[in-house]
Amino acid sequence: MSISKTYEPKATEEKWYSYWLEHDFFRSVPDEREPYTIVIPPPNVTGVLHMGHMLNNTIQDVLIRRARMKGKNACWVPGTDHASIATEAKVVAMLKEKGIAKKDLTRPEFMAHAWEWKEKYGGIILEQLKKLGASCDWERTRFTMEDELSEAVIDTFIHLYKKGQIYRGVRMVNWDPQGKTAVSDEEVIRKEVNQKLYYIRYKVVSPESEVLSQDSAPAYLTIATTRPETIMADAAICINPNDERYFHLHGKTVLIPLINRQIPVILDEYVTMDFGTGCLKVTPAHDLNDYELGQKHNLPVIDILNDDGTLNENAQILVGEDRFAARKKIAVLLETDGYLEKVEEYKSQIGFSERTDAVIEPKLSMQWFCRMDEMAKPALDYVLKGDIKLIPEKFINTYRNWMENVRDWCISRQLWWGQQIPAWYLPNGQFVIAKTREEAFEEAMKLKGESVKLKAEDLKQDEDVLDTWFSSWLWPISVFDGFKDPNNADINYYYPTNDLVTAPEILFFWVARMIMAGHEFRGEIPFKNVYLTGIVRDKLGRKMSKSLGNSPDPLGLIEKYGADGVRVGMLLCSPAGNDLMFDESYCEQGSRFANKIWNAFRLVKGWEVNETLENNNELAIEWFESRFNQALTEIEDFFAQYRISDALMATYKLVWDDFCAWYLEMVKPEYQQPIDRETLNRTVKFFEDILKILHPFMPFISEELWHDEELFGERPAYDCCIVAQLPSNGKINTQLLSDIEIVKQIVTQIRNIRNQKQIAPKEKLALSVKANSAVPYKTYEAIICKSANINHFNIVGDKVVGAMSFMVSTDEFYVPLNETLDPVAECAKLKKDQEYFIGFLRSVNLKLGNERFMSNAKPEIIEVELRKKADAEAKLKIIEENLDALAC
C-alpha cells in the first residue's frame, strides 16, 4: 500500500477535528482525576482571528493537550466578550449604512438590533479557532453578556457598592467627543504628533486691579501652550517659587487675554523652570495635571467644552465652534490684539481614542468609580509571595509598580451595549442601588419615608453601562457559575484554574483585576500561572495592524501551510515574553517538518519483514532509546519553565536529526531488502512515542499517522493520539550516548573527506583506526560502516602512510585513497593544527603557572585545566609523529 509523497493537511484536519468532537475528547466534567484548567481570554465577540489570537490559542492548546496526555482532566473553557465600545461602534456603523441613526432609536430598539447583529456575526472567531485545532470544551462556551453572567456583574456591583467600594464622583476622564463616551486609560492610544506651541502674553495687574507699570508701560508675562483655545478656562498662572526671573510676580494677578478675566499667579514647585517660559497656565477643567494642581490650590473649575468638543457659553467667545476650529481662530484673534508673541513647532504625545481615533479630551464628568487601593494590596501580595507566578518574571516589577500606584477604576461608560448600571434616580436627584425596579422602589420608599406620592415608574435608571472589564474580571469565576451557585461541583473542582495565557498589554486592566476579583469573591487566586506572550510584529518590528495591512490572514496561512505547520511556525518564533517578529517562512518550516515526519513514516511503512532475519541493530536501537529518553527529560524541563519554543525545538531536533538522519539511516535495510521483525517492531514503537510527543504541537498529522493500520494495527474507536499517555522517562545509557557522539564525528569526518575529494557517497571506502583511547571501535564497526559507506574496517596498531587522516579526540583514523596524497597540503594542514595546539597549550600552562589561579580557583576547575593540558600534549605528540612520517 502506498501513500502520497507529500503530506496533505486539509482533508486530515477536517476529518480528525470532527472525529475528536464526535467522540467528546474535548469534553470535561469533574471526576476523580486531577483537573487542569484554562479559561480562554475571551476574544471580542465582533473579533476576527488575528495573529495575536493564533499565538495565544496555539500556546493554550499545546498546554491543554499536554495536560490531557498526562492523564489530567483537561478543561479549556471558551467564550467571547461583549466588548461594549467595539461592538456598539460596529452596530452603529451597520445601522448607519441602513440609514438609521442611533439617536432616532429607543434603547430597547437599539438593543434588539445589537443582539440581532451579535447572533448573526458574533463568535465567528470561535469557529476560526477550530481550524487551528483548538481543543476547547465547546459545550462550556460562555458570553460575558449572557443573562447569568450579566446577573453576576450586577450582583457584584451591588455587593461592592454596599461595601463602600463603589462611589459616584466628578472626575477627570478620557472623553471621546466623537463617541461621546468616557474611555478607559487603556483605550487611549498615545501618538506623537507635530503641534504648535503658542507663546501668549497675559497682562500683569496688582490684586487691586491696577495695571502694574514699569516706566508706565504695562507688564506682561508669557506662557507657552499647545491649546490656546482653552485660555478662557484658565484658573491661574503657576510659577516655580524658586524661579528668580519671576520673583516680582509673587502675589500678583493677571488678565486672560481677549476676555480680561482676572486670575491669580500661584506658586508650585511642580512647574519645570526650563520648559517653555517657566509660566504655566492652569486649566483644571481640561488637563489632568492642571486639575490636580487646581485641587491642591483650591482653584475653580471652568469647563468651556460641550460633550461633542465644541465651545460652550463659559468660553464667552467662539461659542459653538469646534475645539480645533477655535484653536485656529483664537490664534488669529490673539495675533490681532498683540497677545501672541510667537509660535513654535513642537512634538508631543497626544491621546487618541482606540475606537474612533478622535483626539481624547480630558473632561470632568459624573462617573462611577471602583476603589482600588484596598483591593490592590492582596492582589499584589499573591504575586510577590509567588502564589501566582508571572512568566516571564520580569513582569513582576512592572506589576508591582502599577499596583502600588493604582488609581480608582472608572467603571461607567456612556453606551447602551453592556450591563446597565443598577442605579435608580428619584425625581429629586437622590438615587438607590437595586437589582430591579421593584427592589429599587422599595429602597426608594424607605428613603422617602412618609412620602407616598412616589411611583415605581418615577424612578429613572442610570443610562450608562458598565465597563467591559467589569464583567471580564469575573470570568474565571463566572464561567463556572461561581456567583449564581458558589458551591457548585464545577467551581469547586476547576477553580482556581491553572494557567492563564494572555498578552502583557492587558496585565493590569484584566489580569490584575481578575486577581482582585478572585480574592474579593472567592478569597482565592483565580489561576496559578500567568504566561505572558509577546506582541506579534511583522519582520520589520511593526505591530501588526489592519491599517498597516501587514497582518497575514491566519486562515489563509492555515490553508497554505496546514494548521500543524502554522502552529509550529508561531511557536518557533515566540520566546516567552518577548515580542515575536513573525514571518511566513516560519510556517513554511513548520509544514516542511510535517512533510519530513510524513516521509519518515512512508519509509517505515514500506519495510517488508523477513521473519528469519536476526536483529543486528541492537546498538542503534539502544542508542535511540537512550537519546529519546534524554530528549524527553529536556522537553519536560522546558515545559516546566514554560519555554515552549525550546521544547518544540528539542522535539524538532530529536525527530529530524536523531531519528530520521541517524537512527533510520542506521537501521534502514538496503534497497528492496527485508528487515528483521525485532527492528521493525522497535522502530514502530519509537514512532508511536514520537507521535505522542509531537501531538501537542502538531495534533493533526500525529493523529492521522496514529491510525495507520498497517503499522499499528486496528485501533478501537477511543484509542486516539489525543488521549494517549505521554511516554514516561526510561533509562539512559550515557556511555553509549557519548560513544555514538564520537561515532558521528568519525562519520562526519569521512563525509568531509568525500566532499573535499569529490568522492561519491556510493563509492565504498576503507577505514583504519589506530585507537589510543578506550573507545571500543570494533563494537561500532557496523554502524560506522553503514553510515559512512565503508567496506574495509581495520583496527591497526601503526600509522598508515599515504592515507587521508583525521583525529577524533586522541584516536587516529586513516582513509586510504586510490590517488596519491598531496604531501604539501597534508603538511600544511598538520602544521596548522600543531600551531593551534601549541597556542592552546601555552595559554593553559600560563593559567596553571599562575600562583593566584592555583590558590583561588576551585579544585575541579584546576582539574579541568590539567586534563586540557594532558589532552593537548597527547594530540601534539600525534601531530608531531605524523609530521615526521610525512617527512616535512
Place this chain on the structure above:
RNA sequence: GGGAGUUUAGCUCAGCUGGUUCAGAGCAUCUGCCUUACAAGCAGAGGGUCACUGGUUCGAACCCAGUAACUCCCA
C-alpha cells in the same frame, strides 16, 4: 519627567549562581549531490572584538559604573 526592559552570526533567539578545547541553535548563505522515504530532500562548509568605555577578579558575554541606540509601561 518617572519606571521597566533590550543590545550575542545576515535574521530570530539560547547561553542557569563568572571557570571544560579561544561563544551555541534554528533559519538564511555558500559548495557538492535528483545516493529510490522525503530536492518541501541529503552531505559538507563558512560566518561573531558578545553595543561602546572604564572598573572588580587569577579569570567577564555574564558582576559594577558610565555612554549610546532601541522598545514598552506610567505621567
